[in-house]
Amino acid sequence: MSKNVELIKYLTTRRSVPLPFLSEPGPNKEELDLILSIGTRVPDHAKLCPWRLIVIQGDARKRAGEKLAQIAKAQKPEMSEEELEVERNQFLPAPLTIGVLSVPVEHQKVVELEQVLSAGNVALNLVHGANALGFAAHWVTRWFAYDPEATAMLGAKEGEQFVAFVHIGTPQTRLEDKPKPDLEKLVSTWEG
Numbered sequence: 001m002s003k004n005v006e007l008i009k010y011l012t013t014r015r016s017v018p019l020p021f022l023s024e025p026g027p028n029k030e031e032l033d034l035i036l037s038i039g040t041r042v043p044d045h046a047k048l049c050p051w052r053l054i055v056i057q058g059d060a061r062k063r064a065g066e067k068l069a070q071i072a073k074a075q076k077p078e079m080s081e082e083e084l085e086v087e088r089n090q091f092l093p094a095p096l097t098i099g100v101l102s103v104p105v106e107h108q109k110v111v112e113l114e115q116v117l118s119a120g121n122v123a124l125n126l127v128h129g130a131n132a133l134g135f136a137a138h139w140v141t142r143w144f145a146y147d148p149e150a151t152a153m154l155g156a157k158e159g160e161q162f163v164a165f166v167h168i169g170t171p172q173t174r175l176e177d178k179p180k181p182d183l184e185k186l187v188s189t190w191e192g
């Protein structure tokens, strides 16, 4: 691959766009297929595919939000109507969200950490794929990535863990650049 100036620019300036600023249009079927292909083209020791993806789009976004609100209310009856409305909108207004599940398997050589990292790579590659097609994305987890009732409702099976909900849509804002990590502090050269 020869030097790709545009790709370098993208990789050195990429920003997330928060959920409230992701609107229609979202990816069509063909675009979604390409985003999923890019998303799953990740380093994966021993080709285990230790992940699973769940797409939430269309009317299902509202239904998922309503069910989250019900679960939240059952766990915390004191929740206000305003707080419940936040839960109802967890998958809005983004046209499409992809839940990424880490699905580790027993393997002689590939420890669980490596498999979880591969799932994290899927999440980041979905972000890159969405950006490559002109959309924007936001990788979030929130409480419903960890709450057993919520994760089951969203499709996780026993032993599976959500590592990301990648919201995708057309950006309505562009975030300012952010401070770059201090590489002087973070990177050292091993000299023995």
Ligand SMILES: Cc1cc2nc3c(=O)[nH]c(=O)nc-3n(C[C@H](O)[C@H](O)[C@H](O)COP(=O)(O)O)c2cc1C
Residues within 6 Å of the ligand: 014, 015, 016, 017, 138, 139, 140, 141, 142, 163, 175, 178
């Ligand atoms: C595992 C993981 C979980 C995250 N969960 C959230 C979240 O729940 N809410 C949120 O606002 N950002 C979350 N973020 C951070 C955003 O994805 C994003 O990095 C952040 O908004 C900064 O934007 P940037 O990508 O432009 O640097 C999470 C990131 C990771 C890696």
